[in-house]
Amino acid sequence: MLSQAVRSIKSASLSRTKYSSEIVYTLETSLISVTGIGPMLAAKLESYAVTTVLDFLLWLPIRYEDRSHLVTIEQLEVNQLVTLKAQVLNSKNFYKGRRSIQSATVADETGTLKLMWFNNHFIIEKLKPENWYLISGKLGERGVMVQATVEDVKEDTIHTNRLVPIYAKLSTIKQGTLRRLLKHILDNVTIPANSLTSFFTPPLELSQVFEQLHFPDTEELVVSARERLAVEELMSVIAHSRQLKAHWLATQSTYPITIQSSSLHPLIPSSVPFSLTTAQQQAVSEILEDLQAPHPMNRLLLGDVGSGKTVVAGLAIRQTIANGFHAALVAPTQILAEQHAQTLHTLFPDIQLQLVTSKTKKLRKKVSATKASTEAVGTDTAPADAVGTNDTHATPQPTLFVGTHALLNKLETIQPALIIYDEQHRFGVVQRSFSNDSGKQPNTLTMSATPIPRSLMLTLFEHLGVSYLNEMPPGRLPVTTWLVPETKRESSLDWMGEQVVAKKSQAFIVCPFISPSESEAFGHVANVTDTFVTVTAYFSRHFPQLKIGLLHGKLKATEKAAVTEQLFAGEIDILVTTPVIEVGLDVPAASIIVIENAERFGLASLYQLRGRVGRTRQEAFCLLFSPSKAQTRLKQFSQEHNGLKLSELDLQRRGAGDLFGTEQSGLDTLRFANWTNLELIGQARMLFDRIEKEHLIWKPVLNVSDQLSEVQAN
Ligand code: ADP
Numbered sequence: 001m002l003s004q005a006v007r008s009i010k011s012a013s014l015s016r017t018k019y020s021s022e023i024v025y026t027l028e029t030s031l032i033s034v035t036g037i038g039p040m041l042a043a044k045l046e047s048y049a050v051t052t053v054l055d056f057l058l059w060l061p062i063r064y065e066d067r068s069h070l071v072t073i074e075q076l077e078v079n080q081l082v083t084l085k086a087q088v089l090n091s092k093n094f095y096k097g098r099r100s101i102q103s104a105t106v107a108d109e110t111g112t113l114k115l116m117w118f119n120n121h122f123i124i125e126k127l128k129p130e131n132w133y134l135i136s137g138k139l140g141e142r143g144v145m146v147q148a149t150v151e152d153v154k155e156d157t158i159h160t161n162r163l164v165p166i167y168a169k170l171s172t173i174k175q176g177t178l179r180r181l182l183k184h185i186l187d188n189v190t191i192p193a194n195s196l197t198s199f200f201t202p203p204l205e206l207s208q209v210f211e212q213l214h215f216p217d218t219e220e221l222v223v224s225a226r227e228r229l230a231v232e233e234l235m236s237v238i239a240h241s242r243q244l245k246a247h248w249l250a251t252q253s254t255y256p257i258t259i260q261s262s263s264l265h266p267l268i269p270s271s272v273p274f275s276l277t278t279a280q281q282q283a284v285s286e287i288l289e290d291l292q293a294p295h296p297m298n299r300l301l302l303g304d305v306g307s308g309k310t311v312v313a314g315l316a317i318r319q320t321i322a323n324g325f326h327a328a329l330v331a332p333t334q335i336l337a338e339q340h341a342q343t344l345h346t347l348f349p350d351i352q353l354q355l356v357t358s359k360t361k362k363l364r365k366k367v368s369a370t371k372a373s374t375e376a377v378g379t380d381t382a383p384a385d386a387v388g389t390n391d392t393h394a395t396p397q398p399t400l401f402v403g404t405h406a407l408l409n410k411l412e413t414i415q416p417a418l419i420i421y422d423e424q425h426r427f428g429v430v431q432r433s434f435s436n437d438s439g440k441q442p443n444t445l446t447m448s449a450t451p452i453p454r455s456l457m458l459t460l461f462e463h464l465g466v467s468y469l470n471e472m473p474p475g476r477l478p479v480t481t482w483l484v485p486e487t488k489r490e491s492s493l494d495w496m497g498e499q500v501v502a503k504k505s506q507a508f509i510v511c512p513f514i515s516p517s518e519s520e521a522f523g524h525v526a527n528v529t530d531t532f533v534t535v536t537a538y539f540s541r542h543f544p545q546l547k548i549g550l551l552h553g554k555l556k557a558t559e560k561a562a563v564t565e566q567l568f569a570g571e572i573d574i575l576v577t578t579p580v581i582e583v584g585l586d587v588p589a590a591s592i593i594v595i596e597n598a599e600r601f602g603l604a605s606l607y608q609l610r611g612r613v614g615r616t617r618q619e620a621f622c623l624l625f626s627p628s629k630a631q632t633r634l635k636q637f638s639q640e641h642n643g644l645k646l647s648e649l650d651l652q653r654r655g656a657g658d659l660f661g662t663e664q665s666g667l668d669t670l671r672f673a674n675w676t677n678l679e680l681i682g683q684a685r686m687l688f689d690r691i692e693k694e695h696l697i698w699k700p701v702l703n704v705s706d707q708l709s710e711v712q713a714n
């Protein structure tokens, strides 16, 4: 069936009079030079960013109307969309009030039919008595066909007697005009043959792909054509990734780092109180190998929440510092930066460490430019005056600088040989390079607990090395997750109080919003401010010994610091908070997390939140509340503990941009392919490898690199 269709399209394109006329367009031809497109029309198209022949050809139909059923008048059925071939007997134009009405009677061998239009003078000019036409429409209840589409009888119809393209509204341009223009372009465009064509079944040339997408012969061919375009697009993404990598390897040099030992064991100081998991060992080896390479490392360290990324980072930092270079660790929040400083100081007391707080920037304006205004963790490790001076030699002591993204502004001064970004998804996927005098680029390690779906790994992030901690430190239990009905709210609060008291543990209650006004605007979605009041009232009645705390992003930095301190000191038993705790907060005693309006969170966020509890082998619970009736997703979440699977579900549901929380991430720029279609992605990669291996010439038709450069800039 398919091959037959292909043969017919082949012959159709052969018989086409493409080269007989003078006009020949290329994909780059500006639409203003296309016959039939004047300045007005061009302007309309341009307002939709459709300026070239390619742009226009990519304005694909949103659906097709099947007008291919050719019937006789006798066979007409009410409300069925059909096409018939009939001869005009008569036609007339008359007025009813202010409305003009056109009517015509047509006939075929089986009978006659009345047609009617409103305010359509053209139709009367078009319909010549005794001529035959193709007529598409639906027969109304009263036996009249209203507003039918009429076209001359010919082989190559575009409005009738076929699958007819229906386009998304493009300014005020009529469907018929769009069809006519696109048909004209398709008949006159030359698209160079593509070396990939023979790898596809059916082997559609790109010109045929566009023909089939706009004026398909069969529905199957639409599917094939779309897939062909999708593969083309995916290959462009892959090409872009590989180009970045090649460029990176060819042009970037980095700081020379040598590692004294070839085995891992001697590199782990005795201050690390546990032995590394196999996955951690593997990751450390991969990272250390990268660090020793002549070009800068560009690696992702992925691992479920609690899989132990920090110690891996620490070991890389330690080796960098042992080589006499600085390192920088960038955390998404102040709380997390402080926590990292603390943890790393405990794990590696021999690392000289400076916490660069956000206060630093403001202080620096007041204090002299050369005076460092950073805090050192552990008074025994004297802070050096590195930040704020332009002379990096002022810091002979190689140091680890820990801070939030404010630290990024200081990288030029610090000149670190290693930059580690933690919980990368909070920044979006964009990191910019910075200039430095030495011409050397730092090694980059990006850590994330947002599992990146395989499909993205295989395309968009192909230029990155990836280490994956697919194993948890021993003894960790999955967090028991319940979807709690509203009727059990009180009893679950009681249960929570009992648990916290009996096990001396801590609990979180997470609300989507901070202020009542926000929650008001979203139809009473829980906010921390109100929730804090109700929760405090409830527990003061039932469990007066429990202390309730409040933490959210709008608190002053000093207040946040105080609350965090109390939390770690165990002075707060239950913390009412916003998703600020989503990111990396490590409270060892936390064993219960309640999530209000859970439907408001993506699976990836829920997963992050759930990862906040049960971090030290204790039994832990996650309670989801949701007024929403659509609970499939939350049920899925309560049963699924694999972060990668959840991320793939999220990708399917919400798209990639959402997964990373960046609107401009460029991840939503795929127009034809779908990030979740692993099969097609596999095909694209295979083809790409073949091109490289067989030195085939392939030039991307779809330019994705403009959109993606932002995503992958390093
Ligand atoms: P994440 O990957 O979420 O950043 P962390 O690095 O914060 O995880 O580690 C989570 C907890 O697990 C920390 O308390 C850490 O000390 C502990 N941990 C890390 N690796 C191991 C290990 N191999 N064995 C036991 N505990 C570990």
Ligand code: MG
Binding pocket: 309, 310, 422, 584
């Ligand atoms: Mg972490």
